[in-house]
Amino acid sequence: MSSFFERCAGYLVKHRSRLPGWARNLMESAAREPDGVVGKLAARLLGGGSAPVTTVPESAVKVYVAPTNYAGQGFLWARALEQADPKIGARNMAIQLPGGFAFQADTLVPIAAINASAEWAEAEWQAASKFTHVLVEAERPMFGKRFGRNVEAEVAALEAAGVSVAFISHGTDIRNPAMHQLATPWSPYPEDPRTETLQADAEANLDLLQRLGRPVFISTPDLAAELPDSHWCPVIADVARFQANSSRPLFSAAKPRVIHVSSDPLQKGSDRIAPALQPLIDADRIDYKTISGVPSAEMPAVLAAADIVLDQFRLGSYGVAACEAMASGRVVVGHVLPSVRERIRQETGFDLPVVEATLDTLHATVEGLLADPDRARITAHLGQEYVKSLHNGEASARALLQHWIQE
DSSP states (O other): OHHHHHHHHHHHHHTGGGSOHHHHHHHHHHHHOTTSHHHHHHHHHHOOOOOOOOOOOOSSEEEEEESOOGGGHHHHHHHHHHHHOTTEEEEEEEEEOTTOOOOOOSEEEEHHHHHHOHHHHHHHHHHHTTSSEEEEETTOOSSTTTTTTOHHHHHHHHHHTTOEEEEEEOSTTTOOHHHHHHHOTTOOTTTSTTHHHHHHHHHHHHHHHHHHOOOEEESSGGGGGTOTTOEEOOOOOOHHHHHTTOOSOTTOSSSOEEEEEOSSHHHHTGGGHHHHHHHHHHTTOOEEEEEOSOOGGGHHHHHHTOSEEEOOSSSSOOOHHHHHHHHTTOEEEEOOOHHHHHHHHHHHSOOOOSEEOOTTTHHHHHHHHHHOHHHHHHHHHHHHHHHHHHSSSHHHHHHHIIIIITO
């Protein structure tokens, strides 16, 4: 019977972007409140399964990254640290959702085991306490029931064991919807039905970070609005993997291919993209497609087949998807706030090569790229160079080393 529920849960996770708001909220409720009715029901239906425990490296410096691994970033930050310094051994632990996208991780633990298994929680805590450094992702608890799912208690126990703790914020865990509404008229708040929950979560997480006073990193530069004293640890794209598929010249087909990768339709403005491009679609000037539910392993081929990749138009920033598209040598279009572009310029000396457009200007922007393919090719080249310089892992490791590990 449990395998039936696992298949059902897997289908829901894989197609969560297509679910109605109430269904997504139900899934998030299980993750946020594992001791609530929904969380307990999920644990009973899915069962604990096998629960691997993180192995402790034998290196002088041991870095543990957990527990979210959004877009595989925890794993990639761990690898970047190991490549940066041979004295570092790094491991990441991640929660595994049934049927979820298979992002690589050193230790994948079924969510039911995290929610229900005291044995796993104790074993994982004992392993993590032997590391020298722990990087907490998205202010989420790491050791299940061991400390009552209380991050502050986990940090206190780790530091009592001699471990140095830092935090890295990813996005909705710290983004303040009320502040974001003031930053851009395209904000998804309060339209997003999760706004009230996200507001409370962001406020609680900000209070936690301020109260603990530990080093804080952000994965995208826009989050400096909430965390002005944080350090930017850029997201990482597997540049070699995506660049290997980028040999097809841009605009080599009779009709340019324009795609939008929709992982979160409301936050990205997915529903407004096709209407904005409809005149170009009707005139048969572009081949447009929305991409969703594609496993990470298939994304290099998907991006390589495109000419223009439309990123996000409501958050005012960019992330892993844009970096992977730039690494693929595609032209990336999205809405990035002027303040974010300026921060990037000041910190790195680079101009962000994401072509600026809002949902109001998207049609004209794409039409302009079609009319000037040489300019578009230059932009695509700059994008590849930008990602190779800032999102290949070296800058990420450097930030963690300079502002935390080597302090």
